[in-house]
Amino acid sequence: MATIKITLDKRADHTTKDKKFPLVLRIGHDRKTRDIPFNLHLKESQYDFSTGKITGILNATRHTKRTRKTFSDVDLWIDENEGEIKNWEMARLKSEIEQHFFKKSPSRTILNYGGVYLNRLRMEGRFSTVDSYESALKTLVKYRRHLKGLENKPIKTLYEIKDNKMLPLDEFNDFDMEIKAIDYSFVRNFKAYLINRTQSKNTPNIYLRSIQAIMNDAARSFQDLSNHKPLSKIKKQSFENAPAPITIEDINTIRNLELEPNTPIWHTRNYLLFMFNNMGMNHFDMAVIKRFQFEDDRIKYFRKKTHYEGDYFSVLQSDEALEIIKYYLNDQEDNDYLFPIIPNSTTPERLHRVNKDKVKLFNKYASRIAELVGIDKKITTYTIRDTWTNIGLDMGIDIRKISSGLGHSSVQVTEKHYGKSVSTKILDEINAKITQES
Known part of the structure; x- marks a missing residue:
């Protein structure tokens, strides 16, 4: 059970020149002690430990009543909430007492709480989400640098992992800020900064939604933040990227392209065709397929982007x-990757970032393939997915079946992304019939 007492903090670095000590409420919990100061400095003779009486200073009687009342209120509160408090960490207990009984606003900074939230996601194995949310926090730090007129240099990481926690690096302390200081005006200016610096319509809104997710989690965790939602008034709509498929004729041309075996561009062509043959498989899903997932001429996997929804294929x-x-089967162990895209030694935390680099490489060589066969379009990993979908729609395959193959959570998601393509095909057919010459 948590314990409290009023005492003097006699540490040398807290002692004044005239031998006075801070009067503190000392908390004992979870084999740790922490002090909360009363903002009074007393000599040992000025405080009676048995009665709690303060003497020899201005307004001594009022200070005595205040400290006694605080002690009594905290003691009663601990007693009434003992069952819940026993599961708390010391940091939370100290913060709750400071907030409720000392009227001290707790420090809830975006980088500190961001580290708490991201660490939880990391423990759940959601490394791609961690990477995405940290990227949003990096842009916030860059914006804070911008406001201070400082150089906008690259940021490798904001955190260090220590004692199984994600702690902000000291170099970013000056650019951290209280969550409550992130108000509507700040967010509007931050969004304008993002729009000015990024070419994609979606990127600013992705960053804003990521920061909102962190702040929403903080609001659910702390009562004093429960009504602080400045981002709720900011539009963060998604803009669907227009599908840019190639044709089945283009695919066949790529199939027949003469390439020197075992070269990077040759491997890229193999991966491109494998993704196409597997319902426009995501590059990351392909990269992390392990040997044991290939059995009886089948590839069995959970789609990484939606595996929490149970998307098994x-x-x-x-x-x-x-x-x-x-070609790629070479006596791998069951837990080795089937394709030589990501090294087997890559830690789970680094998988997503390593794959991002591999996607850039894929897109580079895929564009080179497009040039070689005369396709006047940029080919990326998304192109293969769009192509598989577009060919299926052209063949008249039910969009519900297409949606299932894509691993979308609903047909509405598929229609949102590919609805214009479907509508265009229907309208072209109608217009051709109506306008045909008799």
């Missing part, structure tokens, strides 16, 4: 896909 491999897989 078991895909029968086409002859082309089997030929590609056969």
